[in-house]
Amino acid sequence: MLQALDLAGKAPQWVAPNPKVGCVIIKNGEILGLGVTQPPGGNHAEIEAMADARIKGHDLEGATAFVTLEPCSHYGRTPPCSDALIKSGIKTVVVACLDTNPLVQGQGIAKLKAAGVEVITGVLEQEARESNLGFLTRMEKGRPWIRMKAAASLDGKTALHNGKSQWITSEAARHDGHLWRSRAGAILTGIGTVQDDNPQLNVRGISVDRQPLRIIVDSKLQISPSAKILTGGGSLIVCAVEDAEKISVLRDAGNEVLCLPNPRGKVDLPALMQELGRRQINELHIEAGSKLNGSLIREQCVDELLLYFAPKLLGDARGLFDLPLLESLDGAQNLSFHEITQIGEDLRILARFNPS
Numbered sequence: 001m002l003q004a005l006d007l008a009g010k011a012p013q014w015v016a017p018n019p020k021v022g023c024v025i026i027k028n029g030e031i032l033g034l035g036v037t038q039p040p041g042g043n044h045a046e047i048e049a050m051a052d053a054r055i056k057g058h059d060l061e062g063a064t065a066f067v068t069l070e071p072c073s074h075y076g077r078t079p080p081c082s083d084a085l086i087k088s089g090i091k092t093v094v095v096a097c098l099d100t101n102p103l104v105q106g107q108g109i110a111k112l113k114a115a116g117v118e119v120i121t122g123v124l125e126q127e128a129r130e131s132n133l134g135f136l137t138r139m140e141k142g143r144p145w146i147r148m149k150a151a152a153s154l155d156g157k158t159a160l161h162n163g164k165s166q167w168i169t170s171e172a173a174r175h176d177g178h179l180w181r182s183r184a185g186a187i188l189t190g191i192g193t194v195q196d197d198n199p200q201l202n203v204r205g206i207s208v209d210r211q212p213l214r215i216i217v218d219s220k221l222q223i224s225p226s227a228k229i230l231t232g233g234g235s236l237i238v239c240a241v242e243d244a245e246k247i248s249v250l251r252d253a254g255n256e257v258l259c260l261p262n263p264r265g266k267v268d269l270p271a272l273m274q275e276l277g278r279r280q281i282n283e284l285h286i287e288a289g290s291k292l293n294g295s296l297i298r299e300q301c302v303d304e305l306l307l308y309f310a311p312k313l314l315g316d317a318r319g320l321f322d323l324p325l326l327e328s329l330d331g332a333q334n335l336s337f338h339e340i341t342q343i344g345e346d347l348r349i350l351a352r353f354n355p356s
């Protein structure tokens, strides 16, 4: 199963919106075939592994398949893997984690069992869930896995009082940040960051087949059509005002404008996350300023913080998140550390919000 997970991890980004799955087929201690999910419309991991074994002249009768995700039971872009596994004569299927796609959700395993295939579940389950956190979150919550990235000094400051912020962390940490951008289906920022930093918010320094969708939360539609983030079109601007004139200028330049107001006249952030789920975004990467960061946290629109800390002190300067003043520690946002790594001179911390 470790080998199957390793294969899954090597699947390219463009298998999204599908999950990355790995499959290893063995018999009598020998590996017969290996497979990994192909881009949408292509073979699933199990089909690839069976084809690999057959090309090598192996008979699958009595073999065991290790799969990192429950084999599918439905007709999607491709026919059900569970049917193909049954037909192959494979005797045992070892599954790491369930596919929580409502179209599958245990039915793949049930199909296999009903056909007399032995099924073993829960092998390296946690690791397998981690490998498809984005896909599984979308299946379970209807929205992407949401990761908020920020870089700060050791005293938690992101910019000086005058707004100067380039660069707090080292080159190595910034390159690492691009790796995280590249794995996301979309990158989100706010109008404040667009106006202060004029970022491109694309992936640089890493070869990618596609750039993530760029999303700007801009309640009052203040974005300038010449902002760098709009060059080339294809960005999604989310606002809370129906300003037909501004909207048509932005649309004519090839961008999409979505009006999603909440009763306070701001963008309805949870509704936006559901919309991104409908657009099949598995992982959302956020790089915004303290105001939007704070709103996203308050509205429970963040699963994980990706924080880079530089060994510097900036003193009285801007903080990471605008959150309400607390009178008691009972109101603190609780997280747990998921991973702590040194990247060059800086520290990278992945911390997750505790599910409520």
Ligand code: AOF
Residues within 6 Å of the ligand: 018, 019, 020, 021, 022, 036, 037, 038, 040, 041, 042, 043, 044, 045, 046, 069, 070, 071, 072, 075, 076, 077, 078, 079, 081, 099, 101, 104
């Ligand atoms: C598997 N093995 O390798 C993957 C699975 O449209 P389709 O036919 O490609 O089906 C996509 C769905 O199949 C996807 O939403 C998920 O539930 C499952 N993915 N299943 O047996 C695989 N990638």
Ligand code: ZN
Residues within 6 Å of the ligand: 044, 045, 071, 072, 073, 079, 080, 081, 082
């Ligand atoms: Zn399948």
